[in-house]
Amino acid sequence: MNEHSGTISIADKAAATPRPVAVRVRGLSDKGIAWLFVGPTIVLLLAINIFPLIWTIYLSFTNYAANRSGEVKNVGTRNYERILNDADIWAAMQATAHFVIWTIAIETVLGFALAYLIDKKFRGHGFWTTLLLLPMMLSPAVVGNFWKFLYEPQIGLFNYAISYLTGIDRTSFQMLGEVSLAPWAIVIVDVWMWTPYVMLICLAGLRSIPDYIYEAAEVDRASPWRQFVSITLPMSMPFIMLAVLFRGIENFKMFDLINLLTSGGPGSTTEVASITLKRAAFESWRTGYSSAFAIILFVAVFGLANIYVKALNKVKQR
Amino acid sequence: MAEVALINATKRFGDVAAIGDVSLTVADGEFVVLLGPTGAGKTTTLRVIAGLETLDEGAVRIGGREVSKEAPALRDVAFVFQQYSLYPHLSVYDNMAFPLRSPTRRVPEDEIRRSITEIARMLHIDHKLQNKATRLSGGEMQRVAIGRALVRHPSIYLMDEPLSSLDAKLRQELRLELKRIQRDLGATMLYVTHDQVEAMTMASRIGVLKQGKLVQLGTPREIYEDPAETYVATRLGQPRINLMPRRLFPSLPTPSSAETIGVRTEHLKIDRHHQGAARVARIEHLGDQRYLHLSLEDHSIVTLAGHDTDLDVGDSVALQLERPLFFDRDGMRVRP
Ligand SMILES: Nc1ncnc2c1ncn2[C@@H]1O[C@H](COP(=O)(O)OP(=O)(O)OP(=O)(O)O)[C@@H](O)[C@H]1O
Ligand SMILES: [Mg+2]
Numbered sequence: 001m002n003e004h005s006g007t008i009s010i011a012d013k014a015a016a017t018p019r020p021v022a023v024r025v026r027g028l029s030d031k032g033i034a035w036l037f038v039g040p041t042i043v044l045l046l047a048i049n050i051f052p053l054i055w056t057i058y059l060s061f062t063n064y065a066a067n068r069s070g071e072v073k074n075v076g077t078r079n080y081e082r083i084l085n086d087a088d089i090w091a092a093m094q095a096t097a098h099f100v101i102w103t104i105a106i107e108t109v110l111g112f113a114l115a116y117l118i119d120k121k122f123r124g125h126g127f128w129t130t131l132l133l134l135p136m137m138l139s140p141a142v143v144g145n146f147w148k149f150l151y152e153p154q155i156g157l158f159n160y161a162i163s164y165l166t167g168i169d170r171t172s173f174q175m176l177g178e179v180s181l182a183p184w185a186i187v188i189v190d191v192w193m194w195t196p197y198v199m200l201i202c203l204a205g206l207r208s209i210p211d212y213i214y215e216a217a218e219v220d221r222a223s224p225w226r227q228f229v230s231i232t233l234p235m236s237m238p239f240i241m242l243a244v245l246f247r248g249i250e251n252f253k254m255f256d257l258i259n260l261l262t263s264g265g266p267g268s269t270t271e272v273a274s275i276t277l278k279r280a281a282f283e284s285w286r287t288g289y290s291s292a293f294a295i296i297l298f299v300a301v302f303g304l305a306n307i308y309v310k311a312l313n314k315v316k317q318r
Numbered sequence: 319m320a321e322v323a324l325i326n327a328t329k330r331f332g333d334v335a336a337i338g339d340v341s342l343t344v345a346d347g348e349f350v351v352l353l354g355p356t357g358a359g360k361t362t363t364l365r366v367i368a369g370l371e372t373l374d375e376g377a378v379r380i381g382g383r384e385v386s387k388e389a390p391a392l393r394d395v396a397f398v399f400q401q402y403s404l405y406p407h408l409s410v411y412d413n414m415a416f417p418l419r420s421p422t423r424r425v426p427e428d429e430i431r432r433s434i435t436e437i438a439r440m441l442h443i444d445h446k447l448q449n450k451a452t453r454l455s456g457g458e459m460q461r462v463a464i465g466r467a468l469v470r471h472p473s474i475y476l477m478d479e480p481l482s483s484l485d486a487k488l489r490q491e492l493r494l495e496l497k498r499i500q501r502d503l504g505a506t507m508l509y510v511t512h513d514q515v516e517a518m519t520m521a522s523r524i525g526v527l528k529q530g531k532l533v534q535l536g537t538p539r540e541i542y543e544d545p546a547e548t549y550v551a552t553r554l555g556q557p558r559i560n561l562m563p564r565r566l567f568p569s570l571p572t573p574s575s576a577e578t579i580g581v582r583t584e585h586l587k588i589d590r591h592h593q594g595a596a597r598v599a600r601i602e603h604l605g606d607q608r609y610l611h612l613s614l615e616d617h618s619i620v621t622l623a624g625h626d627t628d629l630d631v632g633d634s635v636a637l638q639l640e641r642p643l644f645f646d647r648d649g650m651r652v653r654p
Contacts, residue, residue: 212399212401212403213403213405213406215370215390215397215399215403216397216399216403216404216405217405217416218370218389218390218391219368219370219390219391219395219396219397219417220416220417220420220466221391221417221420221422221423222391222416222420223420223421226420226421230405230408230416231405234407235406235407
């Protein structure tokens with residue numbers, strides 16, 4: 001490894017100058033020094049990532065409850081069986097799927113469209129880019145709270161705007177309070193907040209296409225539409241897919257925004273997996289059961305992401 | 319094919335004129351080569367004709383039609399870019415088919431296949447047709463770029479150093495092929511190269527660019543034998559033409575304003591039987607010929623020597639100048 005040779009030369013230099021440092025360093029082999037540098041990180045990783053994961057796997061096979069003391073019994077795969085037969089869990093998975101699929105679809109289309117417009121470098125595009133990026137830089141807590149106000153039927157700007165545009169009475173609907181609207185209310189907030197992020201990645205993709213390829217296409221008489229379909233889209237596809245991957249993983253485990261906006265309500269219409277998980281773990285205190293659910297979610301995300309990354313690599317190699 | 323003309327064309331980038339007041343007519347079926355050092359404006363000239371740059375002043379005419387304001391697609395030119403410009407996600411075949419598949423052309427697929435197969439074979443890339451454009455060597459990419467132009471029959475072919483990344487053997491072969499195709503098709507061609515063999519053998523006429531100005535335009539022979547200034551004279555000839563101050567040859571009759579005497583290596587004869595002022599400094603063996611490096615006072619001179627020469631380093635020789643060229647203080651040609 002390169003770092004090693006670097007260390008040697010430092011040691012050599014040290015030998016030429018003050019002695020004590022050289023002596024101390026000389027006591028260690030290259031490997032020893034390498035471990036010294038990497039060690040703390042590995043210990044930290046083990047402590048806060050790997051150990052909890054293994055512990056969770058262990059707990060998922062027990063009836064452990066964190067708020068009760070007493071005997072912890074091994075229950076085999078019973079937690080897993082219950083989860084897969086639990087209608088509430090499947091409802092939560094459905095709510096999650098609705099949220100993930102729609103946010104990704106809308107954010108990708110909107111984000112790419114915005115990136116395409118901004119890439120055209122119209123007047124003042126720098127200003128508009130900065131403005132568009134603002135939502136992404138806010139904290140989800142802030143965003144959740146102020147969208148709660150925007151969605152207020154009495155005083156909220158959102159209802160006011162809708163009623164202004166469509167003529168519907170603004171107190172006649174509650175975005176966060178109605179079973180049919182709440183799933184869309186959270187989609188709208190996530191789209192508002194994270195479209196800029198997708199836009200940024202797509203913009204990087206568009207900027208990576210060299211001008212001379214478009215010039216060749218122009219000389220070859222490709223219409224703007226043909227240039228878009230046969231150059232712009234395929235060449236920025238790896239970037240679009242990367243944005244989808246990031247947003248997908250992020251939204252699969254979305255918690256903070258939804259918890260602030262609806263806490264899973266009304267009823268359980270917006271109760272996505274992570275909220276169900278939190279309830280099982282810290283409201284019903286079924287620690288073993290929720291551990292099993294967490295493991296199932298983890299495997300699902302991990303598996304999907306892996307399949308997706310394979311696909312991404314294929315696209316990149318095309 | 320058509321006649322293509324630049325009329326008093328000027329293109330500026332900021333303050334610098336990449337080309338300034340260039341007038342150049344490429345006749346129908348003519349092969350014009352542009353020569354010039356890096357930054358001279360060769361690429362810019364091609365781009366202006368293709369419509370990839372808009373002129374600040376002057377006009378472009380293709381087939382007698384003023385096209386200065388038209389988009390590249392309407393000008394019907396084929397361009398081989400210096401940096402190849404292949405479509406990276408497409409196969410070699412699809413790259414070459416791309417221009418033909420334009421909806422405005424409506425070429426049937428079997429005709430596309432026929433012409434691609436033929437041209438790919440000629441360029442020795444027929445075994446690479448299914449490769450991705452990115453999985454090629456530089457020389458292969460360059461040939462694909464040439465192929466993408468050759469499948470078309472445009473008003474003019476614009477080629478920017480199309481053979482620069484090929485090895486000597488392939489370059490020589492393709493040089494002949496390109497010239498043959500150009501002659502067979504009667505194609506109009508504007509071609510940029512640094513290779514003087516390409517320039518001399520392919521061109522009907524050579525244009526020499528100097529900092530955006532067209533300083534001389536003429537047949538290869540005119541450019542070689544009758545250069546208008548030292549700048550042009552040094553573009554062609556390997557080894558370079560010898561430029562020497564007039565005072566080294568006091569006995570030579572020269573025009574009064576001449577400051578510099580230019581002699582091509584093959585016109586510099588060595589008289590072995592006379593002791594002279596020049597001394598042999600170095601002998602370079604290049605296989606078929608040898609270069610003789612002489613020093614005359616503080617000047618070094620290069621000339622060619624036959625195989626049978628028995629000269630050695632340190633020998634003194636006399637020089638004989640045939641067809642010397644005279645240039646004034648600014649490097650402009652003066653004729654006796
Ligand atoms: N897009 C541009 N913006 C600014 N300056 C440019 C641009 N294109 C070319 N130039 C300038 O114009 C001059 C001519 O450039 P050009 O590319 O025509 O040179 P060239 O003769 O093709 O050189 P080479 O042999 O290196 O390809 C150069 O000084 C270059 O810096
Ligand atoms: Mg160039």
